[in-house]
Amino acid sequence: MLKTGRGAEAPPFLVMDVIAAANATALSLPPGAPGVLRMEVGQPSTGAPRGAAEAAVRALQAGAPMGYTEAFGLRSLRERIARHSGEKYGTAVAAERVAVTVGASGAFPLAFLAAFDPGDRVAMAAPYYPPYANILTALGMVPQQLPCDATTRFQPTIAMLEALDPRPDGLIVASPCNPAGTMLSPEELAAIARWCHEHGVRLISDEIYHGLSYGMPESTAAAFSPSAVVVNSFSKYFSMTGWRIGWLVLPEDLVRPVECLAQNMFISAPHVSQVAAEAAFDCTAELEANKAAYRRNRDALLAGLPAAGLDRLAEADGAFYLWADVSHLTNDSVDFAARMLAEAGIAATPGVDFDPARGRRFMRFSYCGAEAAMAEAPERLRRWLRR
Incomplete structure (x- = not known):
């Protein structure tokens, strides 16, 4: 029998299965039936900002070959990202430390391979974004979960890190985080970043939801640690999921290792996406309007879900998710999600995707969909839960 590699054992990303089930349910509905409310996936309902799309059209119409770029991307885009860091955070970042990637999803394996060896332990808060652990496992590294709660x-916390024996080789933080939408304050992130640097723990800071916060200040790990790796993306705030474009801000010692890995694994991010991404930085008015819509969705759900029966919600500082404790309703969030889709026409993601140990008591609801759909969700849930 032929053997299979370690990567063949990677667990599924369950939200993708929920998407497939929601698509099948939507196709099976009779004409005139209420549609499926899509609250399962973290994908903005808006497309790329107009200025970004128009830049891509102009580039294509100009007849340029749109071939490979340098592995780290177009120089002009890297310089624009570096400028963004200075404008947003007041943190100077050299363009040479910026790597344009095939989305944040392409950034994580580059960062993990450059920073860690097989067998290294990498800590993360649980609940967490599932591909963190799945990619680490596929690469032969060991995800180490820090059970967190309200x-x-x-x-x-630093206390959690201090309690680990031995210390981890790395730590992943996300602020705002997926699935809970909570944030580390600038002071908390600074303390963690400095602790990691002082103790030889490589910090990976997932900042892909920056731009989508609702009161808590945003800060970057690059401001607090010369050894931290920052991951960011055009998928969330910039509303460019399918363009598959993200970036890394790298410490000096990882620049060349990541560049060599990128050359071999990806060659470069899509050229046309890089052109669009650079233009997206100049689309602030449209992007802020999108954010205002997410805030209205958030506020409507925070007001409506408790009345519907979901009153145990994490503080939603940012991103576009609500993490709901449903233990008073079920001890099987997978079954709960399936029934909610079949009987109420609402697609949401079971918590086991984000916390295998405790996730059967939680659900994640995404609120980046259309405002009308988000406004309808609490009443649908109320009717279903009271049947």
């Missing part, structure tokens, strides 16, 4: 706002 008492720590679903974020890790």
Whole structure:
């Protein structure tokens, strides 16, 4: 029998299965039936900003070959990202430290391979974004979960890190985080970043939801640690999921290792996406209008879901998710999600995707969909739960 590699054992990303089930349900509905409310996936309902799309059209109409770029991307885009860091955070970043990637999904394996060896332990708060652990496992590294709850706002603490023996080789933080939407304050992120640097723990800071916060200040790990790796993306705030474009801000010691890996694994991010991404930085008015819509969705759900029966919600500082404790309703979120889709026409993601140990008591609801759909969700849930 032929053997299979370690990567063949990677667990599924369950939200993708929920998407498939929601698509099948939507196709099976009779004409005139209420549609499926899509609250399962973190994909903005808006497309790329107009200025970004128009830049891509102009580039294509100009007849340029749109071939490979340098592995780290177009120089002009890297310079624009570096400028963005200075404008947004007041943190100077050299363009040479910026790597344009095939989305944040392409950034993580580059960062993990450059920073860690097989067998290295990488800590993360649980609940967490599932591909963190799945990619690490496929690469032969060991995800180390830090069980977090509402008492720590679903974020890790230095006390948790100090309690680990031996210390981890790395730590992943996300602020705002997926699935809970909570954030580390600038002071908390600074303390964690400095602790990691002082103790030889490589910090990977997932900042892909920056731009989508609702009161808590945003800060970047690059401001607090010379050894941290920052991951960001055009998928969320910039509303460019399918363009598959993201970036890394790298510490000096990882620049060349990541460049060599990128040359071999990806060659470069799509050229046309890089052109569009550079233009997206100049589309602030449209992007802020999108954010305002997410805020209205968030506020409507925070007001409506408790009345519907979901009153145990994490503090939604940012991103576009609500993490709901449904233990008073079920101890099987997978079954709960399936029944909610079949009987109420609402697609949401079971918590086991984000926390295998405790996730059967939680659900994640995404609120980046159309405002009318988000406004309808609490009443649908109320009717279903009271049947």
